[in-house]
Amino acid sequence: MKSLAELAAIRAKMIEQVNLRKDDKVDTRIVVGMATCGIAAGARPVMLGFVEELKRRGIENVTVAQTGCIGMCRLEPMVEVYVKDQEKVTYIHMTPEKVARVVNDHIVNGRPVDEYTIGAQG
Amino acid sequence: MMRELADNILDIAQNSISAGASLVEIGISVSHERDTVALVFKDDGRGMSPELVKTVAEPFTTTRKTRKVGLGLPLLKMTATMTGGDFSIESELGKGTTVSVSFGLSNIDRPPMGDAAGAFFTLVLLNPDIDFLFTYDYDGKQFVFDTRVIRETVDPLPLDHPEISAWIKDCLSQEITELHGGLFS
Numbered sequence: 001m002k003s004l005a006e007l008a009a010i011r012a013k014m015i016e017q018v019n020l021r022k023d024d025k026v027d028t029r030i031v032v033g034m035a036t037c038g039i040a041a042g043a044r045p046v047m048l049g050f051v052e053e054l055k056r057r058g059i060e061n062v063t064v065a066q067t068g069c070i071g072m073c074r075l076e077p078m079v080e081v082y083v084k085d086q087e088k089v090t091y092i093h094m095t096p097e098k099v100a101r102v103v104n105d106h107i108v109n110g111r112p113v114d115e116y117t118i119g120a121q122g
Numbered sequence: 123m124m125r126e127l128a129d130n131i132l133d134i135a136q137n138s139i140s141a142g143a144s145l146v147e148i149g150i151s152v153s154h155e156r157d158t159v160a161l162v163f164k165d166d167g168r169g170m171s172p173e174l175v176k177t178v179a180e181p182f183t184t185t186r187k188t189r190k191v192g193l194g195l196p197l198l199k200m201t202a203t204m205t206g207g208d209f210s211i212e213s214e215l216g217k218g219t220t221v222s223v224s225f226g227l228s229n230i231d232r233p234p235m236g237d238a239a240g241a242f243f244t245l246v247l248l249n250p251d252i253d254f255l256f257t258y259d260y261d262g263k264q265f266v267f268d269t270r271v272i273r274e275t276v277d278p279l280p281l282d283h284p285e286i287s288a289w290i291k292d293c294l295s296q297e298i299t300e301l302h303g304g305l306f307s
Contacts, residue, residue, distance in 0.1 A: 007276060010276075011279055014286070036194045042125075044241065
């Protein structure tokens with residue numbers, strides 16, 4: 001296994017920063033449908049894609065979470081984006097390739113990617 | 123049918139999480155000698171009644187309220203039996219459940235293992251308060267990953283802290299790639 005000493009060093013470094021960040025609020029949630037239907041349609045690489053892209057850009061006030069079956073299995077993989085004080089946006093037929101654009105346009109710049117949404121494709 | 127066994131792992135482990143498990147043990151075992159791939163899911167969740175165990179791998183058995191169909195276990199069972207493998211469930215109310223399944227390693231219908239490291243990582247990241255014990259045996263070579271050890275090491279930081287989870291992800295993918303010798307699918 002990678003050394004636990006390395007992990008302990010990361011812990012020591014991060015503990016101070018956690019204290020500094022305590023007041024930060026999470027104001028955006030990215031929720032990926034991860035029931036049997038979502039997983040079968042390819043939700044896992046999509047979820048991992050969001051985690052990777054957020055980390056790559058150093059975005060920390062956004063959480064990635066999972067939900068069960070949303071009820072429209074043929075539109076999976078589905079991703080719901082909740083930005084504080086705004087209406088929920090639902091993306092359908094998501095792929096890892098679409099993730100970077102959703103993060104860039106929607107999460108960072110506040111403009112949902114209309115052509116990927118359920119309104120445009122459903 | 124799931125495209126990869128890794129997707130089945132993610133899906134079936136979800137049952138343990140829904141059953142309120144605090145420790146979920148997932149074992150993968152690949153043996154070229156026996157020509158099998160075996161998966162074992164063992165949890166300490168609420169368990170099932172003998173009646174439910176009998177029908178739980180049927181598509182029209184589900185605990186969800188929204189509709190009368192649940193496909194996770196049926197898909198797993200189908201994949202196992204069509205590749206010459208076995209499928210079994212043991213469960214006791216209040217104790218937990220164990221699902222054991224095997225596939226024919228060289229059978230043409232066996233889905234590829236796929237990204238097992240990614241499936242494990244996804245489980246840890248999305249369920250940071252549940253403990254997981256992953257064991258992977260590849261022709262006798264073993265890799266063990268225990269989130270209880272990680273949790274103790276990073277306490278009080280959560281397992282889904284960005285830097286911690288990045289370490290977990292790298293650890294899983296490096297170790298499993300090494301175990302496979304880069305060749306297994």
